[in-house]
Structures are given as C-alpha cells and as structure tokens.
Amino acid sequence: MDLLQWRLLPLLTLLVSFLFLFYIQNSSKPSQSGCSLFPHSHYWIASKRIVTPLGIISGAVEVKGGNIISIVEDKDWNGKSNQVVDYDNAVVMPGLIDVHAHLDDPGRAEWEGFSSGTKAAAAGGITTLIDMPLNSFPSTISTETLKLKIEAAEKSIYVDVGFWGGLVPENAFNATALEALLNAGVLGLKSFMCPSGINDFPMTDANHIKAGLSVLAKYKRPLLVHSEIEQDVESHLQVEDGGDDPRSYSTYLKTRPPSWEEAAIRELLTVTKDTRIGGPGEGAHLHVVHLSDASSSLDLIKEAKRRGDSLTVETCPHYLAFSAEEIPDGDTRFKCAPPIRDAANKENLWNALMEGHIDMLSSDHSPTVPELKLLNDGNFLRAWGGISSIQFVLPVTWSFGRKFGVTLEQLALWWSERPAKLARQHLKGAIAIGNHADVVVWEPEVEFDLNDDHPMYVKNPSISAYLGKRLSGKVLATFVRGNLVYKEGNHAPAACGTPILAT
DSSP states (O other): OHHHHHHHHHHHHHHHHHHHHHHHHHHTSOSSTTSOSSOOSEEEEEEEEEEETTEEEEEEEEEETTEEEEEEEGGGOOOOOSOEEEOTTSEEEEOEEEEEEOOOTTTOTTTOOHHHHHHHHHHTTEEEEEEOSSSSSSOSOSHHHHHHHHHHHTTTOSSEEEEOEEOOHHHHTOHHHHHHHHHTTOSOEEEESSOOSOTTSOOOOHHHHHHHHHHHHHHTOEEEEEOOOOOOHHHHHHHHHSSSOTTSHHHHHHHSOHHHHHHHHHHHHHHHGGGSTTSTTBTBEEEEOSOOOOSHHHHHHHHHHHHTOOEEEEEOHHHHHOOGGGOOTTOGGGOOSSOOOOHHHHHHHHHHHHTTSSOEEOOOBOOOOHHHHTTTTOOTTTSOOOBOOTTSHHHHHHHHHGGGTOOHHHHHIIIIIHHHHHTTOTTOSSOOTTSBOOEEEEEEEEEEEOSTTSOOOSSOGGGOTTTTOEEEEEEEEEEETTEEEEETTEEOSSOOOOEEOOO
16 A cells, blocks of 8 residues: 555645646636736735725735736735836826716717727727617617617727716606617616717706606616707807807807706706705715816705705816817817807816815716817807817826826726716726726826827727827826736737726
8 A cells, every 4th residue: 555655645745736737827817818918817916005995005916717816015015926016106097987988989989989988998098888878879768778788898899998877858757668679788877968970869957967866766777868958049049150260169159158067967956965964865866977067066066965966077187178169169179068168167177076066076078079070160150069189098087187286096987986876886986805807007297299190999080179189198008907908009909997886
C-alpha cells in the first residue's frame, strides 16, 4: 500500500498543479470572447485619484467577474497582483449614466443607431444609457414596440442600455396597457406636453400625466416629462410668417420663450402634490427633463421640492456651455427644444446646479441626418432640433464648469450617482464593493481640439455643435461590467453591452 501511495503521489501532485494552473488561467479570461480589450476577468485598477462615495483615494479597485469585490488605499495595497492596470495620476471614476439619449433604433438608424451611439458613449466614458421611446420608429409605447427596440439593441450595444416607455394619449388611460409595458421591462415612462415632432408620439396633458403616475406609483418608477406648453401660438405663427430673419437664432428664440416651460411646470405641480408622503400618489416620481429656464420655472421646482413633492430635474451640457448671444446666424447645429437661452440664464443654471437645486445632468443626445439640420440653408425655424453630444459630455461639463469650481465628486454625483437612483440601477453609479465594475478613466488636465481630425463615433459627426471647441478631459479607458470596452481610440471587437430590463 505504501509503495502504491509513493507511485501515485507524483501523479496527484501533477494533477493538483494542473488544476491550480487551470483555475488561475480561467479566472483571468473574459466571460465572453471579444468583449474586452483586456484579457482578464480578475484584476486590479490602480490610480492616485479614485473617486469613491467616501472621497478621492489613492489605491486600487479589485474587479472579478464583472463586479467590484474590494477597494483598498495605498497603505493597504501591496501591489503584488500579477494583473494590475496602473493609471498613475489619471482619474478613475464611476462610469457615466446618461438617462436621456435618442439612439433612433429601430426605424431611423441612419440618424444614429445602437452601434454607433454606444461606441460614442463608450468613448466618452458613458457606461450606461437609457434610450428614449422616440425618435425611433415605431415609438416605444407598447409591449410589441418594446420588443422591436430590444431586438435592435441585442448584440449591437457596447455599453449597457435601458429603455424608457412612452406615455401618450393612446395608452394613458389604459392601465392594463401601461402595466404590460412596465412588466415587459421599461424603466419608467416619458411624455411630452407639447408637440414632439414625431407623429406616433403625440403630446399629453395633466390628466394623462396624472393617470400615468397612478400606475407608476405601484412600480415605483419615474415619469419623465418634456415640460413646455405652447403659449400665444398666434404670436409664434406671426414670427414664422413675418419679416424676422429665419437665419437669426434670436428669431427662433422668440418662438419658444421661458413662459412655455413655466406654464408646463406650473401645470405639472398640480399633479406632483399627490406624490408627497401620505398622498394618493405616494410612490410615484416625476422628473423634469432638460430644464432650460433658470428663472420662474426653476423657482416653481424649488418650491415644490420644499413642499415634499417627489420631483427631480436635469439640465444638459449644451445649456451650460453655450448662450444665445454667441450662436452664429444660420448655424442650426445649435437648435434644440427648449432652446439655449442667454448668457445670464446660463450662469443661473450653473449656480442652481452647484447649489443642488438641479439634481443631475443628461446629454439629450438627439441627432438626425445632416439634410434635416438644413446646414446649407440655415433656417432655424425649419431645421430639425436636437444637439448631438453623447461622446463629449464629460469634457464639456468639466471644461465649462471649472470656472464655477466643479469638483470630481460633483461630476460623479451629477453623472453617475443620481442618474443611477432615478433609473433604479442600484448596482451602478458608484465605485463601491458589490457594484458593477463600470468605470471611466480620464485625464482632466489634458486638452484637445474637437475638429475634423478628432475621432468621433456618432453616425453624423458634422452636426455636432461642439465642433471647433477646445476641451479639457481626455477619456483613456471605459470599463463596462469589468470589460474594457474602449481604450484610447479602440473598441472591443464584440458589442457585449447588456440590455437592462426592469423586473
């Protein structure tokens, strides 16, 4: 027996060594071939500037199987792991979450599409985006149209993508239809209080919104609202038909005054009072998208929050970067709705954001084909509205925010933590143990010129209003669920982002 043991011992040792080697090799392979530019699933990300919920640390983040499993500071970090990506002084921050993007797929992929849109998102440090129910065709207002959206996204997305459903007159009073859409996985609903410009996405009023909120309350999911109501339509038509120059941005600005936003928000607040604790709509939440007016509209929102309404508000980088006075005649790249307003309004938006009255930021990436922007004609009244921006929201926010003292922690709050909360993505939005390893690595001090030579991954780069700007903040790498999906001009070979469906 002893002789047999001695003969088997070398074989057993060899077998144990083989199994150990297999385990080590297997633990460092990505779960799916081609999903990552870094061929390991268990590794560390090291940096002298890691933005965490407890502050900025110098140390390392341990990633395994797509999740963050430990975070250590330098004093506890021996640095002896074989698989370390050391970014030195570059900032390691939670990946951005864009809760407001139009990728136009299916039906209008020539405007953008899931592949190009999510490649651009990854290159900009966005690790999760929530796609709007329009401008795709058909709009996402039913279980059938949601299925089409999901099928278009599968195997085409480089970052994680969730979906908002549409609240329209057709389904607003049909609780069964709305519940079916929510049960199918939309993260919440979106509605317009003015014409959307999309035929199968008509506008809603306060009655539709109240009905939608009553259903959403059961699911504790938000309703996002484009908050403009047409006022003084006759004057609007006189501007369009009169002698004002349609190539002048000031002509367009007259057609969508701040009173449109104020009227919509005033009407919304007749409904949001029900969302207070103990109210009949408790559990519902309303989110005002792309606030442009930093005057009366913002004052109404601040008062509603003080009263306890369940209400949040976002604004967008283009409202913080540009002002009406600087928009050249005929440059329809700057047309959006609500419009970019004057310089004083821009300053007030920044102040409201810094003071916490505006909760978060989103891109409202809303591209189209160059022909619809009427770039040659320059007619602001006829051109399609929307700013193409998804790849550059991080450097834009940082570049224009530095004069206001924006910090890295505030960027993480506005672009990660609070958007994650709105979309109910509890494993995203922070570099924290147990969360998805969704990370952006970037160099805030590095400047670049956004010109025709700069790599842009959106479908139609010529329509971006940011062309010609000098920006600070170069994105080096983007990790989604541990996969290195973007690294300095290169994307992972396979699109392995995950469609996010609410459960």
